[in-house]
Amino acid sequence: MKRLEGKVAVITGGNSGIGLASACMFAQEGAQVVITARRRDILDQAIEVIGHGAIGIQGDVASLEHHASVAEELKRRFGGLDIYMANAGVITLQPTAEVTPEDYDAQFNINTRGVFFGVQSIAPLLHDNASIILTSSLAATKVLDGHAVYAGSKAAIAAFARNWALELRARRIRVNVLSPGPVDTAIIGKLGISDEHRPDFLKLMSDMIPAGRLGDAEELARAALFLASTDSAFINGIELHVDGGMSLG
Numbered sequence: 001m002k003r004l005e006g007k008v009a010v011i012t013g014g015n016s017g018i019g020l021a022s023a024c025m026f027a028q029e030g031a032q033v034v035i036t037a038r039r040r041d042i043l044d045q046a047i048e049v050i051g052h053g054a055i056g057i058q059g060d061v062a063s064l065e066h067h068a069s070v071a072e073e074l075k076r077r078f079g080g081l082d083i084y085m086a087n088a089g090v091i092t093l094q095p096t097a098e099v100t101p102e103d104y105d106a107q108f109n110i111n112t113r114g115v116f117f118g119v120q121s122i123a124p125l126l127h128d129n130a131s132i133i134l135t136s137s138l139a140a141t142k143v144l145d146g147h148a149v150y151a152g153s154k155a156a157i158a159a160f161a162r163n164w165a166l167e168l169r170a171r172r173i174r175v176n177v178l179s180p181g182p183v184d185t186a187i188i189g190k191l192g193i194s195d196e197h198r199p200d201f202l203k204l205m206s207d208m209i210p211a212g213r214l215g216d217a218e219e220l221a222r223a224a225l226f227l228a229s230t231d232s233a234f235i236n237g238i239e240l241h242v243d244g245g246m247s248l249g
């Protein structure tokens with residue numbers, strides 16, 4: 001029996017990287033997958049890659065209207081859902097002195113507010129025993145250069161998870177955090193590092209990781225599948241660090 005047979009799973013930021021790898025794995029394990037993201041063309045390509053009747057809903061997690069329309073479409077098509085992976089995220093590295101209020105809002109609106117109101121809007125549709133997975137970051141607990149705003153925007157996620165795990169306990173809904181270390185996805189290219197400097201950057205990161213390398217999206221997807229499935233039925237409110245040991249040093 002497939003591990004997510006008969007389940008409806010929604011993954012925000014599901015057209016790329018960790019979200020896409022998780023969407024593929026959830027679909028292979030029998031789930032009806034719904035992904036969301038802003039870029040329609042990349043969303044359409046991802047739907048093809050995922051297969052298994054996956055559905056894409058375009059929108060911005062910073063928008064409350066988007067969350068309302070996702071909830072409405074889920075209700076109309078499926079009546080409810082079993083897995084919600086709030087994974088969409090952005091990163092901009094800047095020293096604190098250079099951060100403008102607009103820079104601050106851009107990361108918090110997506111990484112923090114987007115998670116909060118996403119969960120708020122789908123919570124009424126979650127079936128009993130559902131699983132919520134929130135993608136945070138190693139940066140939430142480890143100090144890294146230029147990460148202050150991003151780290152702050154991700155640090156709230158663990159607090160949300162712990163509060164929601166108790167708020168939703170009567171319905172046996174579990175809420176856990178997936179906390180990746182550096183993973184080789186498109187987000188690395190969005191850090192403003194040129195192709196020329198990318199190998200040096202990857203080497204620098206690898207040297208900081210006990211595993212001696214970055215993670216790949218599939219390794220994160222396997223951890224997400226664990227949190228989504230009944231394999232983790234007795235696990236609630238945790239932060240699962242999938243970082244090759246980088247949080248240790």
Ligand SMILES: NC(=O)c1ccc[n+]([C@@H]2O[C@H](COP(=O)([O-])OP(=O)(O)OC[C@H]3O[C@@H](n4cnc5c(N)ncnc54)[C@H](OP(=O)(O)O)[C@@H]3O)[C@@H](O)[C@H]2O)c1
Pocket residue numbers: 012013014015016017018019036037038039040042059060061062087088089090091110135136137138139179180181182183184185186187188190
């Ligand atoms: N890769 C890493 O090293 C790493 C480490 C720690 C934590 N993380 C976290 O892991 C999550 C996934 O990152 P990734 O590495 O897979 O990066 P990615 O490949 O860049 O994927 C980010 C995803 O988020 C979506 N997204 C971004 N802003 C959005 C918005 N406002 N509304 C809706 N969707 C939005 C993107 O799609 P569109 O652009 O089409 O909207 C994309 O699907 C993020 O939360 C990130 O912070 C990543």
